Amino acid sequence: MAKATKKTPQKKSSNTSKRPSMWRKFWSIGWKLALILAAVLMVYSIYLDQIIARKFEGQKWYLPAQIFSRSMSLYPGAPVSHQQLVDELKLLGYRKVANPRQVGEFSASSTKVDVWRRPFQHPEGKQPEQRVLISFDSNGVTSVTRSGDNRQLAVFHLEPVLLDRIVTGDGEDRLFVPTGEIPPMVVEALILTEDRSFYEHYGVNPLAIARAALVNITAGRTVQGGSTLTQQLAKNFFLTSERSIIRKAREALMAVIIDFRYSKEEILEAYLNEVYMGQDHSRAIHGMGLASQFYFGRPIGELTLAQQAFLIAVIKGPSFYNPWRYPERAQKRRDLVLRLLMEGNKITAEQYQLAASTPLALRNSARPVHQKLPAFFAQVKQELRSRYGEALLKQSGVKVYTTLDPLAQEAAEQAVSSAMKSLNAEKQQLQTGMVVTDRYSGGIAAMVGDRTPSYYGFNRATDIRRPIGSLVKPFIYATALAQPGHYNLVTPLKDEPITLKNERGDTWSPQNDDKQFSGQVPLLTALKKSMNVPTVNLGMSLGLDAVATTIKQAGWKENINPYPSMLLGAVNGSPLMVAQLYQTIGSHGRYRQLAAVTQVLDKDNQPIAASGLAQHQAIDPSVNYLVQYGMTKVVESGTAAKLGQAFPGVTLAGKTGTSNDRRDSWFAGMDERNVAVVWVGRDDNGKTSLYGSSGAMAVYTQFLRNRAPLPLRLPPENGVVQGYFDRDTGVAMEPDCGDVIAVPALADSYHPAENCGKPKSWWQRMFD
Structure with missing residues (x-):
């Protein structure tokens, strides 16, 4: 019993001593694991901290490159109509009110627009908010007055439209x-x-x-x-x-x-x-x-x-x-x-x-946030690559300012859709390309590359190469008129059969459209009626190289084969290439390389350097004036007379063009604000039933219906005077002499014949 009694306490003492030892082990392991976890958590937190710091203190986001339209410029004499400004303000989301009280509002009367402009980043610098009153007449802007101090502003810019x-x-x-x-x-x-x-x-x-x-x-x-x-x-x-x-x-x-x-x-x-x-x-x-x-x-x-x-x-x-x-x-x-x-x-x-109690007031879902401009955006990207380098669009926050006029683009797209439908384009497999330029800035204002404007694919505005037909003729006449000692607007040109032979013995006999010959016609008549034979006779007398030089000076960058057929437009080009030529005519004869991009800013709004755009005086301004005058007669009473009838009282200039067998229909038109070139034809180069006046001109006519034209102003040019010429001989005369025609003439070469060109009597000679 005594031994048994002794053993029991010893056993209890052993169990009691084990418990503290076990807790000590758990504690020892636990705090070590906790320390390890804390260390891991600390290291992981440092790792996460570095990730967060890189994101927050570096570039948080890649900001897409923003593509802007042109910034509308308003100044006394600007070719902007009252309705165009109102449409632009609505496009920019300005609210029309009775009296502007805050930024983003405007009011309009019949001849004035009161607008409180938003602040915005202009390519030339930050523009503050500003309230101005713009006044108009039938020709455009007459004055821009700053509210508050009534100061007349030399120029006032609206913010550009963010296109995409x-x-x-x-x-x-x-x-x-x-x-x-x-x-x-x-x-x-x-x-x-x-x-x-x-x-x-x-x-x-x-x-x-x-x-x-x-x-x-x-x-x-x-x-x-x-x-x-x-x-x-x-x-x-x-x-x-x-x-x-x-x-x-x-x-x-x-x-x-x-x-x-x-x-x-x-x-x-x-x-x-x-x-x-x-x-x-x-x-x-x-x-x-x-x-x-x-x-x-x-x-x-x-x-x-x-x-x-x-x-x-x-x-x-x-x-x-x-x-x-x-x-x-x-x-x-x-x-x-x-x-x-x-x-x-x-x-x-x-x-x-x-x-x-107010409705949601959402934007009109029919007007897209991102503009579908496949043809124009393709041109923008091509220019960015060639002028700024391939890597530009990979930069974050880049702002690209373009020349696009959103209202001109909308008018062009609607014109193409409407006119091509009227021409039954789908059944006839017709296609189209259209380029509109701004005469003042030299920029591409609108571009359409397909009869379905939103189609992403082949861009006929820039990529086709088709004979330009009679659109070449104004440059032949410009070559002639640059020789005032030999040619003026009334100089008679031969309208007689002509046969030309090349070195291989092949012959070519050009014909007028009506297959008729009239002996001779005044130069102006040959231009406005787009007569083939007088034009070929004139071109051959001038020399093919001289004509080709004029075309190249005006902006043609591709090869021109100096064959006689080039005088009737056997020169392959695109609407953009032709628009470059006619933009030169619209710019007083000064060639300025057409562009879609005006300026690019980086994320800090600093300009990015680019290669420059070429420019030079291609056609003497006074000679160019005569060509422009002749093109107004094309619309007034020539091959584009239907266009003149559609807009009575409005001065317009134009030129029709039709290639051989009516495969290509062309038209180049001009008002005070824009130059436009339209091509209509088939992708397979098949024949159509269209002339320039019935195909491409229909698209341009609809464009002007969508965007009311401003009358073309032909201010007096230095070196140009009102001349009077004998109707039959083209000799300079005094105004009161017989059957004379009054047309502009170069002052240096205008020397009216004395005595109306008649021989002097013995009495006059004795008096002399």
Whole structure:
């Protein structure tokens, strides 16, 4: 018994001594593991911190290259009509009101437009907001007056239209807007709706997470999220949408690091420019700045309270709250945001009632955010490569300013669609290419490369090479008129049969369109009636090389074979190449290389250097004046007379062109503002039933119906006088002499014949 009694305490003592030893082992292992985990967490946090720092302190986003239209310039004498300015302002999203009270508004009377312009980045520098009054007459702008001090401005620019952004492979599109330019109510609504404790927490909100978990467990599904704005930003910037505990933990850790490293204002700015706001076909809309343009067609600073609330409302689910597909659902969500603003004492009950009673006021969905300009954009990209280098568009934040006139482009597209339908183009397999230039800037104002203007494919405006027909003739006459001692507008030209033979013995006998010969005709008549035989006779007497030189000086860059057939347009070109020639005529004979790009700025709004554009005086201005005058007669009473009849009282210039067997129909037209060249034909070079006056001119006529022409002004040119010439001989006469024609003439060579060209009597000779 005694031994048994002794053994029992010894056993208890052994068990008691083992317990502390076990806890010590657990503690020893535990704190070591904790230390290891802490070290791993620290290292991982340092790793995440480096990732976050690279993103936040480097380039947060790749900002797509922005492509802008031309900036409309207004100055006394500018060829801009009252209606054109009003249309431009509407295109830019300006609101028409009775009296402008803030930026982005305008009013219009019959002869004046009062506009409060937005501030914007012009290629030549930042332009401040400004209110001006623009006055008009039938020829264009008469004055630009600054409101406030009534100062007359020499020039005033409107902001350009943002045509498109060249989006990278990730499909993300955004327009960066700094926090200072975002309305304060947008920020207030965002915090009230998405993260009320944003300024109190340190990146994560444990109470919000617990509350959301309880609500979701009670509901049996996910109905509420506990993520802070910082967590959402971390997920959008660095993580995927995968739902897992590990991803959520990583998100929380990154949010804490972001909150520790950066200010709340920096976090807000990143969030407001990163948040996903919707889908525009294949493009993902990110950020408030682009969302404002996408949903409402105007800058975020000009949105109403109701529109600002909608931007916050749509964050919860851009697809679910798509306002075009589900307007009632979207409006209900917007009104909830407005109610939260009222309950948070950010707006009054009256403001809430007024905003909640307004419709969504979305932009017209028929007008796309991104312009479909396949032909023009192809030209822009080609120029950027050749003048700025291949790598330009890979730079973030580049701004490309172009020469495109959005209203001219719209008029051209509508003209092509309408006229080609009237010509039954699909049945006849007809195609078209059209180029419109700005006479004053020398830029490409519009371009269409297919009878379906939005078609992405072969660009007939730049890539075809087809005989240009009679469009070559004005340059033959320019060559002649540059020799005033031999030629004037009334000089008789032979209209007699002619047969030419080449070195191989082949013969060529050109014919007039009516197969008739009249013996001789005045040079002006041959031009306006587009007569073939007199033109060939003239060209042969001038010399083919001399004519080819004139064409090349005017801007033709490709080879010209000096064969007699070139005198009737056996020269292959594109609408862009021909537009270059006629732009020279429209620019007082000065050649300026046509371009689609005017300036490119980098992300800091500094100009990027580019290769220059060639220019020189190609045709003497006084000679060019005579050619332009002759082209007005083409429209007044020549082959384009139907165009003149369509616009009575409006001075226009033009030239029809038809290639052999009527395979190609061409027209070049000119008003005070634009030069336009149109080609209509078949891709397979097949015959058509069209002349220049019945095919291509129909497209141009419709273009002018869509865009009312400004009368062509032919101001007196130095060295040009009013001349009088004998109708039959072309000899200069005094105005009171018999049968004379009054036409412009070069002063240096205009020497009227004395005595009306009759021999003097013996009495006159004795008196002399």
